[in-house]
Amino acid sequence: MLERQTLLDLLTYAFYAGLLAASILVLAAPFLLGVKGRRCVTAAVRSLWLHKMRSFLSVLGIIIGTLAVIVLMAFGEGSMHEALEEIKKQGATNIVITSVKPPEEASTARRSFVARYGLTYDDLRYYQEALGDQVVSILPLRLMPAEVRPVLAGNRMINGRIVGTRPYYAVAFGLENALAEGRFLTEADEAPIPANVAVIGSEIAQTLFPGESPLGKSIKFSGKDRAFVIVGVLKSRHPSTSGAIIEQFNSDVYIPLEASRALLGETQFIRTTGARSAEQVQLHQIIITVREMSQVRPTAEMIREQLSRYHLKSDWDIKIPLDRLEQAERTRTRARILLAAIAGISLLVGGIGIMNIMLASVTERTREIGIRRALGAKRGDITLQFLTEAIVQTTVGGIVGVVLGLLIVLVAPLVAERFFATHLPAKIHVPSIFLAFFFAVAVGVLFGWYPARRASYLDPIEALRHE
């Protein structure tokens, strides 16, 4: 699969290189044709300069077209890139197994029972034994919403989430460089006795300890006496929009898994409207990180089999970020094609504008064509002259469009950030520059061809008589 991808990339680059080569060849052609071709170019530039306003208007369509290619591709690429990075951050080599409350437990009739479901320590042990040496890590997570307060200044409070986990969490979620202060959990925090230490998200730090360093301060959770000493603060993380639930990582409190068991026990009491229900979930999530992306699917399949064999209720769910990565890649390809099509249409419209002006110009300069024919110009010379004029227009339009487009791509995000406080992701899509440029040149050839051809087929005698 990986090989196919690189092959595809290679082909794509070869394609773009071909486009570039073709456009350079078209542009170099007049110069390869010697003095005649060079005169064509200077004559074209001059006759366009003679009608500045008209030339500008006819080129405007091409400028807008290429600009649209660059800008649309850049913004499309930017947002897709961000989405992909987001997914990659969650780890393309991860398999996420989550505890799910089975439908029958949710029914009102069983409300008074303690609902027991989900992943167990037995599951975790089983994976450690069965997969231990094949995978990079097996990461258990316990999740619990809680009100978080500082031990001192207890009037400050935030609704956060306790995450009981192991030190490897930072690696699995790519947080090694995401610490604002202090450190993440270490193995020394787990054994021999689980330490009451916590790493907090940025929002908790800002709300509970505004304007001071939270390091070394203590926090408590609603209804619990045990205090946790803060050893690390994370930088702000983008919320994850994976799946149905939006995870606000910035209000998380990370504590050692064993410490969370000691703190919370296995049973959670949940207040719902009127009634009190209890759930017992041993582990909320197990994240298995495999070595290679190619191992993700077989391993996930194995786990799925094991789970469906040992869990009587369907109280689990497997999610593979790789799936979403591939889906996002497909979406990106589709979005690219769509954007390219839209931009292509605007270029096409620009081309029609060029053709229109060229036809008018041929009529207007019929006499000039007659003179040139009388003085020895062949049909091909006339075709070349008008074709050159069209290509010069679209090439200039293309260059201006690319430059303006790049400017917009560079400036628009800054403007959006500065004046509208919105994040506008833009990433210059290099192939789109070649693509836009090639299409501008191609539009010149395509739409200049017919008027040029028509000019060359004028009867010299008729043309000379034309007023």
Next chain:
Amino acid sequence: MAAVAQVLNLVKHYQMESVTVPALRGVTLTFDRGDFIALMGPSGSGKSTLLNILGCLDRPTSGQYILAGHDVSRLSDDELSEIRGRYLGFIFQSYNLIPQYTVVENIEVPLLYQGRLNAETRRRCIALARMVGLGERLDHRPTQLSGGQQQRVAIARALVNDPEIILADEPTGNLDSKTSEEIMQLLCALNDAGRTIIMVTHENDIAAWARRVVRLRDGLVESDHRIDLAA
């Protein structure tokens, strides 16, 4: 004198919808090297048609046209372009300069299409411009010149490819009599220097500058006589 061009039994029909209109009905003429011929005749006599064929801008329906030893009556469009560029020089009634080109660039055009532009030909073009009296206006555009000056540029242009024949279509038709005379003096000087000129005109006093007057009527040669220079 050796013949530079010859037309034999030249016939040209125009197809106007379903009607065939004869423009030339069998014209045979020989043009000598170094001659100065005036083609005359009322409108519809076929003199323009003959000039177009002589100028290789049109092909005869039947008959032969031999120019500088080539039978050009059956050549392709591209070959005719080549012949025009190499053997013919054109002077038109309305000058027909290319508006976006300067004087020198206009003179260069016939060489451009033969791919013969270089520093040496550029010098030659400048020399020709000087010869027709426009040495001071090399970088002017046609719109900045008077009619007489424009026609001088056209004459220089007609000379640049060292043509076998210069074809002039009413060269003084748009000029006042004083300028006309200057232009005719210039053409005569060229003829004296050995250039062959075929000129279409309907004015007798312009035709009087020529050495030979051919009159056409209804597509046939009506008269053909030499003007006695001594007279």
